Amino acid sequence: MMTLKVNGQDHQIDADPDTPLLYVLREDLKLNAAKFGCGLGQCGACTVIVDGKAVLSCVTPLLLLEGKKVTTLEGLGTVETPAPIQRAFIEEQAAQCGYCISGMVMRAQALLQRNSKPTDAEIRAELQLNLCRCGTHMRILRAVHRASHLMQTADASPVQRSTP
Amino acid sequence: MASPRIIGGIVAVAVIAGAIAAFAVVWRPVLAAIDPPQPSSFDSALVRRGRDLAAIGNCNNCHTVRGGKDFAGGLPVPTPFGTIYSSNITPDAETGIGRWSEAAFRRAMQSGVDRDGQHLYPTFPYDHFTHVSDDDDRALYAYLMTRQPVHASARENDLAFPFNQRIAVAGWKLLFLRHGTYQSDSTKSAEWNRGAYLVEGLAHCGACHTPRNALGAEKTQASFAGGDVDNWHAYAINSQSSAPVPWDTDALFRYLRQGWHPDHGVARGPMAEVVSNLSEVPESDIRAIATYMASVFGAPSEQRKRRGEEVLAQASSGPAQPANGGTTTGAQIYAAACATCHATDRAPPFGGINLALSTALTSPDARNAANIVLSGIRPTQGERSPIMPGFADSMTDGQIAAVLDYLRARFGNQPPWTNTADIVRDIRRTQTVLLQRDQP
Numbered sequence: 001m002m003t004l005k006v007n008g009q010d011h012q013i014d015a016d017p018d019t020p021l022l023y024v025l026r027e028d029l030k031l032n033a034a035k036f037g038c039g040l041g042q043c044g045a046c047t048v049i050v051d052g053k054a055v056l057s058c059v060t061p062l063l064l065l066e067g068k069k070v071t072t073l074e075g076l077g078t079v080e081t082p083a084p085i086q087r088a089f090i091e092e093q094a095a096q097c098g099y100c101i102s103g104m105v106m107r108a109q110a111l112l113q114r115n116s117k118p119t120d121a122e123i124r125a126e127l128q129l130n131l132c133r134c135g136t137h138m139r140i141l142r143a144v145h146r147a148s149h150l151m152q153t154a155d156a157s158p159v160q161r162s163t164p
Numbered sequence: 165m166a167s168p169r170i171i172g173g174i175v176a177v178a179v180i181a182g183a184i185a186a187f188a189v190v191w192r193p194v195l196a197a198i199d200p201p202q203p204s205s206f207d208s209a210l211v212r213r214g215r216d217l218a219a220i221g222n223c224n225n226c227h228t229v230r231g232g233k234d235f236a237g238g239l240p241v242p243t244p245f246g247t248i249y250s251s252n253i254t255p256d257a258e259t260g261i262g263r264w265s266e267a268a269f270r271r272a273m274q275s276g277v278d279r280d281g282q283h284l285y286p287t288f289p290y291d292h293f294t295h296v297s298d299d300d301d302r303a304l305y306a307y308l309m310t311r312q313p314v315h316a317s318a319r320e321n322d323l324a325f326p327f328n329q330r331i332a333v334a335g336w337k338l339l340f341l342r343h344g345t346y347q348s349d350s351t352k353s354a355e356w357n358r359g360a361y362l363v364e365g366l367a368h369c370g371a372c373h374t375p376r377n378a379l380g381a382e383k384t385q386a387s388f389a390g391g392d393v394d395n396w397h398a399y400a401i402n403s404q405s406s407a408p409v410p411w412d413t414d415a416l417f418r419y420l421r422q423g424w425h426p427d428h429g430v431a432r433g434p435m436a437e438v439v440s441n442l443s444e445v446p447e448s449d450i451r452a453i454a455t456y457m458a459s460v461f462g463a464p465s466e467q468r469k470r471r472g473e474e475v476l477a478q479a480s481s482g483p484a485q486p487a488n489g490g491t492t493t494g495a496q497i498y499a500a501a502c503a504t505c506h507a508t509d510r511a512p513p514f515g516g517i518n519l520a521l522s523t524a525l526t527s528p529d530a531r532n533a534a535n536i537v538l539s540g541i542r543p544t545q546g547e548r549s550p551i552m553p554g555f556a557d558s559m560t561d562g563q564i565a566a567v568l569d570y571l572r573a574r575f576g577n578q579p580p581w582t583n584t585a586d587i588v589r590d591i592r593r594t595q596t597v598l599l600q601r602d603q604p
Contacts, residue, residue, distance in 0.1 A: 018500035040505050041540075041553030053557035060558045061500030063493065121231070128542075129553070 004065060006031065007075030017063035022046045025057060025072060033073035033102040037131075044130030047103035048072050054110040073102045076109065085109045088147035089140075096134030103130050108144045117148055190334040192281040195271065200255050200262035200313070206306040214307025217300055219441040220449060221293075221366040225434070226250045236260075236314040241287050242394070243380060246323035248287045256313035269305045270298060274343065276333070283333035285321070286340075286380065295346045295365035340381035355448075359456025362449060369457075372398035372434065388460055390529075395594045396433035397529035403462045406526040408577070409472040410464035416454035421447070423549055427476065429517045429524070430550050432541055433532065440547045471577075479518035482509070494570025497563060501555065502571075513550035519575040530568060530581040534591040537564050556595065561588040 004013045006029060013024055025031045025048070034057050037045030041059040048057045049071040077083035082090065085105055095101045104127060111118055111126045118126070123144045132140065218224070227235045227250050237252040254260040261269065261279070268279040276290035277283055284290065296304075326332050346365055348357040363369050372393040374382040383389075390400035399405065409415075409427045419425040423439035431439040442450055464472070505516035519525060524533040540554030555564065565585035572581055581587070 018496045020500060042551050050558060055558040056553050059501045059504065059553060059555075061497065063496050063500070064558055064563060 002062060002066065004062065004070065005068070006070045007072060008069075013062065015062060018061045020058050021048070021055075021060045021062060021065060021070065022057035024062060025070075031072050031074050034106075035099055035102060037099070037103075042131075043100070044103040044107065045100050047106045047130065049106055049110050052110065052113055054107040071106075073105055076105070083109075084150035085112065085144075085147040088150055089143045092139050092143040092146055094136055094139040094143040096132075096136045100130060100132045100134075104132065104140055108140075108147065112144070112148055112151060116151060118144070120145075189338055190283075190331050192271075192275075192277045192283070194281045195265060195268040195279050197263040197279070198265045200257050201309055203310040206310055210303050210306045211310050214303035214305070216445045216449070217304050217366060218307050219445045220362055221304070221368070222438050222441055223253070223304075224441070225437040226287075227253050233312070233314040233316070235308065235311055236316040237318055238316060240319075243287060245327040245380065246321065248285050248321045248323070249319035250287075251318045252314065252316050253308055254311050254314040254316075255309045256315050259315055259317045260313060261308065262313060266302060266305045269308075270301045273301050273304075276337065276341070283330045283337070285330075285333060286336060289368040289371045291341055291382070292365055292368035292371060294341065294343050295361070297345050297361075300366065336379060336381070339379070353455070355452045355455050356459065358449070359452035359454070362453055363456050363460075367453065369401070373401050393434050395531060395591060396535055397527060397531050398434075399523055399527060399532075401457060402460050405461055405523075406528065406578075407523045408475045408521050408526055410468050411458065411461050413451075413454045413458040416457050417451055420454060421450050423547065424512060426512050426517065427521055429512070429522055430541055433535060436547075436549075443547075475520050479520055492566070492570060493563065494566040494568075495574075497559070497567040498570055498574075502567070505552070516550070516552065519571055520577075522575065525571050525576040526578055528578070530572070530584055530587045531591055533568055533571065534564065534584075534588045535595065537568065538588070538592055538595050556592060561585050561592060564588045 001012055001014050002017070004011045004024065006025070011029060013028060015024055015028065022034055022036060025034050026036070034048050035045040036058065037043035039058050041056040044056065046056055046058040047054050049055070050060070050065065051068050073086075077086050085108060089095065089101065089105055094104075107127055107130055108123070111123065115122065120141065123141055127140065127144075224234060226239055226241060227237050229236070229239050232238065233254070235252070235254045237250045239250040241248045241250060252260040255262040257263055264272075264279045271277050272279075272284065272288075273290060273293040273296055275294065276286065276288060321328065346357075346361040349360070352360075370382055370387060372391050373388050374384075375386050375389055375391045377383050388400065388402040389404055391398045399407070401411075405411065407428060411428075415425050415427060419428060419431065420439055420442050423436070423443065424430040442453075502516075502519075506519050508515045522533075524536060527533075536552070537559075538554055538556040541550055541552035542554075543549040543551065559567075562585055565588050568584050568588070569580060572578065572584075
């Protein structure tokens with residue numbers, strides 16, 4: 001039994017210490033934003049934030065998380081009040097199939113937390129580890145820039161979307 | 165009894181002779197500046213050959229900042245004497261070598277002197293390049309003079325006295341620079357000789373793989389016994405190699421050509437750029453390098469051979485499952501974070517190598533293993549290579565040290581490393597620099 005802090009809440013987890021965080025998030029806590037892509041730390045779909053850093057939850061066992069704070073996409077915002085990074089991804093329509101997007105958002109969020117105004121090159125270098133097979137890379141890049149702008153103007157008002 | 169006048173005369177003659185000798189050692193003439201030659205004035209076949217030679221010489225590794233303009237210089241090279249910044253070797257007239265004649269370029273390669281007659285620091289490995297033939301220097305010159313000129317001034321070196329005095333370099337050369345192009349050995353095959361010419365000359369393998377003395381020169385009596393570069397250990401590539409499976413010509417060829425070998429793993433650290441360059445040069449040259457290097461490694465002892473066969477048999481008999489009852493932190497981390505790739509029956513590059521085959525774990529130096537666990541394995545730009553995630557952001561130094569100590573004990577077949585946590589901490593500090601250099 002161990003205590004795992006996820007999105008500000010303590011959870012009592014009954015699992016082997018070598019269980020990957022991803023399995024605990026999805027199966028025990030029913031937090032399904034982080035996706036199982038490859039299970040090998042190669043695709044980034046399972047990215048979450050641990051103590052401010054983007055971490056691949058599929059290759060991060062529980063025993064490494066003692067006393068640490070885990071943030072998943074669910075911890076950033078809600079459908080009604082999305083976080084600036086989520087809003088930016090929606091406004092740029094940066095998802096195609098969407099499978100990689102949770103991981104992209106989390107890694108981008110970790111980047112913006114330590115570097116509020118990243119350059120194009122810095123965003124590319126950071127997101128290099130996350131794969132998208134639909135090819136929405138240019139939109140993702142724009143979304144991260146937009147999020148950076150939103151965070152600086154503290155403009156987190158609800159999303160304005162025109163009807164398609 | 166000699167009169168003071170005669171003694172005075174002898175002293176004066178000695179001083180003058182000494183001054184002339186010192187002058188001869190130190191002074192080098194300025195070579196005339198030329199107008200930058202038109203790229204079209206070079207034969208395209210020569211340029212093409214120069215391109216292959218530049219790749220073998222790994223010129224871009226030091227003369228190009230990651231993500232910067234090709235050959236524009238500016239890469240900081242840390243040395244025990246301070247930091248030296250690589251120079252701009254594009255044909256820019258003001259800041260590059262645009263005004264260098266071929267003779268000036270050849271002089272730099274053969275004796276480490278720039279066009280102005282200044283001594284260059286031996287970070288530029290002219291102790292190897294002096295062995296390059298005039299024909300090959302001509303091809304390299306043709307290649308470099310047909311690159312895109314980039315206006316970029318060299319950064320001032322950051323060296324302490326007396327190393328910031330270029331005169332000191334003249335003394336260094338007197339001690340350590342042995343001039344002369346490669347002399348072939350008639351008792352060996354043409355392929356072996358070609359390999360020796362490349363390895364000892366342009367490819368300058370010993371610059372990293374041979375340990376250096378207090379004055380920064382290669383210890384010639386310890387050729388290829390292993391050295392240091394950028395906080396990585398350049399493995400011993402002679403009879404002292406700690407590779408679990410002894411290297412042979414075919415394995416060396418495949419490794420140098422494709423950047424990894426199923427029985428040895430992936431070339432990383434500063435070697436990643438080397439194999440990336442070698443993937444594009446004529447296959448016959450890689451074959452020659454492999455042939456020569458196999459003879460430098462020498463035939464393995466019976467004991468090493470047997471051990472290699474055992475390790476291979478064990479690796480091919482099945483995945484290295486986490487040991488039963490592994491309850492230490494290191495064993496648990498291996499089971500959860502490493503085994504999904506390193507203990508499967510997927511062969512590299514789709515799975516990780518069986519760690520019993522890893523030289524990083526049998527090496528006396530823990531730094532390479534620490535580097536790889538911290539930053540993972542990333543392909544260099546445009547390269548096809550296996551990928552491994554880094555664990556710098558998910559593990560503490562103590563946790564990484566625990567997993568390294570476990571791996572060393574489980575797979576290394578060698579006495580434990582000491583102070584692993586300190587090594588990890590140190591690598592984490594320098595790795596930040598490496599990651600910054602990786603930014604495009």
